[in-house]
Amino acid sequence: MSGPIMDPRLAPPFPEAALPILQNTQLRNNVAHATDVIQAKRNRLVAEKKDWHELRTSASAIRAHVLANLAKYLEEFEANCTAAGGVVHWAKDASEARQIIIDILHEENATEVIKIKTMTSAEIQLNLALQATGITPIETDLAELILQLGEDEPSHIVVPALHVNRQQVREIFARQMDLPQLPDDPEALTAAARTYLRQKFLSVPTAISGANFLIAETGAVAIVESEGNGRMCLTLPRTLITLAGIEKVLPRFDDLEVMLQVLARSATGERLNPYNSLWSGVVPGDGPQRFHVVLLDNGRSEILGRKVERQTLQCIRCAACLNTCPVYRQTGGHAYGSPYAGPIGAILTPQLEHMRHAQSLPYASSLCGACYEVCPVKINIPEVLIDLRAKVVDQERLESKRLTDPMYLGMKAANFAFASASRFRMAQWFGKLGLRFFSDKDGWIRKLPSIGSRWTLSRDLPAMPDQTFRRWWAEREPERTREAKPEREARSKTEAR
Amino acid sequence: MTASSRHTILDRIRTATADDSNRYEDLPRSYIREGALQSQARLQLMTERLHEYGAEVMECTPADLATAIAHQLDLSGRHQFVVPERLPEEWLAKGFTWLVDQSLSNDQIEQCGGVMTAASAGVAESGTIVLHHGPTEGRRVISLLPDFHLCIIRASQIVETLPEYFARTPNPPRLATFISGPSATADIEMTRIKGVHGPRFLSAIIVRDDA
Numbered sequence: 001m002s003g004p005i006m007d008p009r010l011a012p013p014f015p016e017a018a019l020p021i022l023q024n025t026q027l028r029n030n031v032a033h034a035t036d037v038i039q040a041k042r043n044r045l046v047a048e049k050k051d052w053h054e055l056r057t058s059a060s061a062i063r064a065h066v067l068a069n070l071a072k073y074l075e076e077f078e079a080n081c082t083a084a085g086g087v088v089h090w091a092k093d094a095s096e097a098r099q100i101i102i103d104i105l106h107e108e109n110a111t112e113v114i115k116i117k118t119m120t121s122a123e124i125q126l127n128l129a130l131q132a133t134g135i136t137p138i139e140t141d142l143a144e145l146i147l148q149l150g151e152d153e154p155s156h157i158v159v160p161a162l163h164v165n166r167q168q169v170r171e172i173f174a175r176q177m178d179l180p181q182l183p184d185d186p187e188a189l190t191a192a193a194r195t196y197l198r199q200k201f202l203s204v205p206t207a208i209s210g211a212n213f214l215i216a217e218t219g220a221v222a223i224v225e226s227e228g229n230g231r232m233c234l235t236l237p238r239t240l241i242t243l244a245g246i247e248k249v250l251p252r253f254d255d256l257e258v259m260l261q262v263l264a265r266s267a268t269g270e271r272l273n274p275y276n277s278l279w280s281g282v283v284p285g286d287g288p289q290r291f292h293v294v295l296l297d298n299g300r301s302e303i304l305g306r307k308v309e310r311q312t313l314q315c316i317r318c319a320a321c322l323n324t325c326p327v328y329r330q331t332g333g334h335a336y337g338s339p340y341a342g343p344i345g346a347i348l349t350p351q352l353e354h355m356r357h358a359q360s361l362p363y364a365s366s367l368c369g370a371c372y373e374v375c376p377v378k379i380n381i382p383e384v385l386i387d388l389r390a391k392v393v394d395q396e397r398l399e400s401k402r403l404t405d406p407m408y409l410g411m412k413a414a415n416f417a418f419a420s421a422s423r424f425r426m427a428q429w430f431g432k433l434g435l436r437f438f439s440d441k442d443g444w445i446r447k448l449p450s451i452g453s454r455w456t457l458s459r460d461l462p463a464m465p466d467q468t469f470r471r472w473w474a475e476r477e478p479e480r481t482r483e484a485k486p487e488r489e490a491r492s493k494t495e496a497r
Numbered sequence: 498m499t500a501s502s503r504h505t506i507l508d509r510i511r512t513a514t515a516d517d518s519n520r521y522e523d524l525p526r527s528y529i530r531e532g533a534l535q536s537q538a539r540l541q542l543m544t545e546r547l548h549e550y551g552a553e554v555m556e557c558t559p560a561d562l563a564t565a566i567a568h569q570l571d572l573s574g575r576h577q578f579v580v581p582e583r584l585p586e587e588w589l590a591k592g593f594t595w596l597v598d599q600s601l602s603n604d605q606i607e608q609c610g611g612v613m614t615a616a617s618a619g620v621a622e623s624g625t626i627v628l629h630h631g632p633t634e635g636r637r638v639i640s641l642l643p644d645f646h647l648c649i650i651r652a653s654q655i656v657e658t659l660p661e662y663f664a665r666t667p668n669p670p671r672l673a674t675f676i677s678g679p680s681a682t683a684d685i686e687m688t689r690i691k692g693v694h695g696p697r698f699l700s701a702i703i704v705r706d707d708a
Contacts, residue, residue, distance in 0.1 A: 051529040061525050275674065
């Protein structure tokens with residue numbers, strides 16, 4: 001099984017990547033089931049929370065405040081983490097972050113490294129780089145383990161293997177763990193993972209984590225999880241490396257009273273998730289005695305400078321927008337060609353790529369606004385999507401080859417035709433004539449050539465009617481004038497009553 | 498390499514945020530910060546939430562604590578327990594083997610059937626037990642590797658809402674673990690399975706020091 005392409009530089013455009021997935025009934029059933037279950041739990045727990053809107057308002061304001069004062073809080077975090085015994089590194093981009101991590105691991109003579117689920121490490125494609133230098137990454141989150149052993153890729157920010165069902169997990173585990181008798185109930189599968197990983201936890205001396213939050217005031221890192229694999233990786237190894245986007249910082253310890261509440265309810269529909277861990281630097285005698293934090297920019301400071309787009313960085317990766325999105329719910333995550341799927345991925349991925357790749361993603365949305373409604377930090381995703389679409393169009397307009405671009409020429413032609421009634425009438429006549437070749441007998445057009453195929457890729461088009469509206473109106477006109485008088489009389493009678 | 502990157506990144510950020518000013522003190526905070534429940538109702542809520550997670554819960558008076566501990570440990574069907582260094586002597590009930598954690602190895606801890614610790618705080622609304630990993634809660638590893646965790650929490654440590662916990666913790670701890678139910682996963686078809694890596698069995702004794 002070869003996995004889907006999750007590198008935005010290599011992935012096909014969204015509509016192309018989505019097509020085969022839409023034919024995959026099994027995958028769509030798995031995604032529908034999982035998103036339904038999480039949404040139902042989330043909605044129930046949000047409904048019971050009397051101060052949900054106040055919490056959301058605060059969460060949004062705290063995140064916006066952090067971004068407006070990001071340099072100050074990062075420096076404060078760095079100072080406090082360093083004072084507590086941590087080592088803080090700064091990485092401009094993905095390759096620098098990979099190199100820093102690999103250098104640390106080489107210094108540790110590491111051949112293996114245990115990992116807590118981190119989307120940021122997928123963003124910088126860390127696992128491939130580690131393997132290339134002879135270091136084996138071992139994913140310890142159950143979902144990530146399923147994907148790693150199945151040579152698959154994450155399709156969701158919180159439950160990355162939601163597209164895989166129990167029979168598929170059984171097959172992967174039975175093959176990779178050499179357990180031919182393994183049954184397919186989730187309990188047995190979970191137990192198999194527990195046994196498989198326990199020895200790794202106890203023997204591998206280096207670990208890599210992401211970060212849910214960095215606390216400026218204390219230099220602490222917070223990790224939110226359910227399984228306990230996080231606690232294992234944060235506690236047992238000798239050396240721990242935390243990779244965190246620069247936007248992850250919070251001003252104070254107390255701010256967790258807001259963020260932990262909105263995150264748990266939005267992400268998994270829990271009042272609080274089973275385990276939250278917080279640690280500041282190195283604590284003698286307890287946990288890793290060498291601790292590194294790698295702060296990753298990788299396009300984030302550029303997003304920060306754009307007025308409308310800055311809010312993208314408020315995200316706390318709860319994935320509520322994925323679960324509610326009518327597009328994500330049909331395609332799952334792989335169609336987005338990036339570890340960040342769904343509405344947040346559609347705005348984050350192209351920006352992390354400096355708008356040079358993944359330009360189809362801002363269009364992977366119906367702009368229905370469901371994502372904005374559920375977002376615990378109130379990111380106006382539709383607003384950002386529209387702004388990014390404008391940027392994509394601006395880009396295309398700047399390209400010198402536009403005179404051979406059918407879309408550009410088509411728009412120019414439409415502009416010309418719509419500007420005058422007689423030209424418009426003529427265009428309609430030609431259109432009817434031309435489209436007749438593509439119309440099926442039942443009056444629908446299902447496949448157009450060239451630029452038109454962009455429309456018929458995902459929608460059918462009714463054939464042009466024999467009579468245009470303008471013609472119908474013109475023919476109706478004398479009739480209407482005749483009927484107008486009695487009609488008016490009837491109306492005035494009704495009104496009098 | 499990273500010294501110059503630090504400079505570059507901070508520079509970029511400063512340029513991007515040059516015109517911003519926005520005071521931390523002015524951030525809106527109109528969410529619920531104080532609970533409304535009386536102490537009996539608060540403890541009842543804590544108990545209900547812990548039950549929802551499948552945890553065992555019992556209440557006792559300070560005088561009956563030793564008996565309650567022996568009872569809960571008996572119920573667990575285990576005999577050997579790790580404890581942090583400075584638990585009160587009278588908590589270590591007779592008839593069980595106690596391993597006091599003075600830098601025990603991970604393997605020694607792993608071999609133990611269970612662990613008993615005190616707690617730093619409790620939050621009723623979410624059924625959360627907070628450990629700050631001081632001398633009575635112990636190192637993080639001892640409440641992680643054994644399969645059974647008995648946690649002793651005083652009624653006066655239990656608040657109703659999460660913001661109340663933060664209000665009561667003016668000096669942030671170096672280490673903290675928030676436990677809201679035993680280790681769990683829903684990664685396979687969203688079916689909730691207890692006990693992936695952390696302790697599979699959580700048991701709590703609430704000591705009524707508030708009476």
